[in-house]
Amino acid sequence: MTENRQIVFNNVSKFYGEVLGVNRVSFSLDPGITSLVGPNGSGKTTLMNLLTGLIKPTQGTVHVFGLTPNDPVHFYRLVGYCTQFDSFPPGVTGYNFIYWPLRLHGFPAEQAAKLTAEALDRAGMAQVAKRKIAGYSKGMRQRIRLAQAIAHRPSVLVLDEPLNGLDPMARAESIALFEALAKQGMHVIISSHILEEVDRISDRVVLMSSGYVVAEGQIREVRKEVREHPMQVLVRCSNAARLASAAFELDHVVEAKILTDGQSVLVRTRDVEQFYLLLNKIVSTGVVEIDTVAPADDDVNSIYQYLIGSDGSPT
């Protein structure tokens, strides 16, 4: 049964004629930032278009808070979608691009104007709002689309490659905005190729390849599921040689490498929990002082490499 406040994909498939878009996708999302990660053609945009009702599933159902796009009046009050399409109605100004869709939502003129100003302000576009969008740079066009997507204060914000074309400053501001929106309890669903940034802001990831969901969940949990690739743990300590030696005695440790600084050990283990127990023992003996312990490959980039491979095909 579909739960409120959740986005639920239930056995969703989409075929474009004989071409597979996505196949048998089933998962549910809670509020927070979710990243869709995968190579070009993996089905990220198809999944977003299915979620927002721009295309219909060949099979299965998509529910947002229990609603479907068949009830557009309620559904699209919940959902905001910043697409990848870099196109705008001819001759429209940034202000009107946001204001008139708000009027279509049913907001009276005064409230629509207030919400327009608020959205423009949040996207950093207030200064250029009266100019025609045709004269905007790519980054400005990206931000005005973002402003339109958030203007009606949706509960679900879907962003297809929202960082494309943004300069570093605008990128940082956008990421801060996504994080702030997620903290307010909003669903923020992002597709991006910039894995480092995705990794930094995501609460969970959906990894896609060739139309299939390869893995889905919180990044650390997904990483633990990838058992064929031993996890890497970087330990900085007072006696790297002693630590490496102790680690080697464990069966599940496949590699312990002392790094060039002489104070760090990179351990590859098939059972990270057991390795952490070993660390506890070593610390309690006082032979080795541990400065820092950090997982070295439980980020989106590593998971992407392990599960999808650098050429974009599933491994």
Place this chain on the structure above:
Amino acid sequence: MSTSTYLAQAQKNLKEQPWSLYAGQLGVLIRNEVGRNLFSRRRLWVYFLAFIPVVFLLIRNIVSRGQFDAAYLQDQTEALAILIQLYYLRIGIFFACMGIFTWLIRGEVVQRTLHYQFLAPVRREVLVIGKFLAGCIVSIVLFEIAVLGSFYLFYSRYGAAGRSYMFDGPGLGQLGSYLLVTALACIGYGAVFLALSLLFKNPIVPGAILLGWEAISPIFPSWAQHLSVTFYLKHLCPTTLANTGFMALFTVVPEPVSPFVSIFGLCCLALAVLVLSCFLIRRLEIMYTAE
């Protein structure tokens, strides 16, 4: 489900619809679409189609100044009938509606902007009706002004005789009929072209077929003629053109029908086609790359 249960459910659904929201959305859609279609360089050729006869009449009146013999008034009535029935109804309004109404939705697909409207909390049926009404307003305003202008330029140069013909004779009645026919033509062709734009990626070829159908439909059985827009319009025209030779194809009225049936029939045809458009747009998906 029994019929009574079904009807009760349908009545309940109708009552639950947010009609005031739909009305407001229609207002916004019409405002935006009228602005986009009426005051756009892209639509200059529609102005050309509507006003080129008016410009020619104006030039004719300026070149041949002075009052004209009232004996020729009857000839003017026939010339005006040819202008409206053969040019405006068959060519001007037809092609203008083709341009305006096929562009309302297909144009947004070409420009890759339709998703903005699909992502608004607007029922797609409301979207279709709003765009249709906007197209009707644009085409009716332009062509009614053009017909009014043509009427004025035809009769004004006859001075008192022309005024008498207009206000004491059959002139006003003819004007009213032509204005009605013009509006109905815009509504009928508009509904058909809107549906064609949803049925076909390139509505030009089906548009050309429709042009042919409108011309040759008089040779088909009576029931088939009812599927033609001009079938209904012919009966409302106040002046019957000569129906001999090739021209008979455009002017003959094969089966007399009362004006009420003509108006009602055309409105029903437009409504049926509009319902088809509503059905088609519900199935429309945003796949610009496939267009």
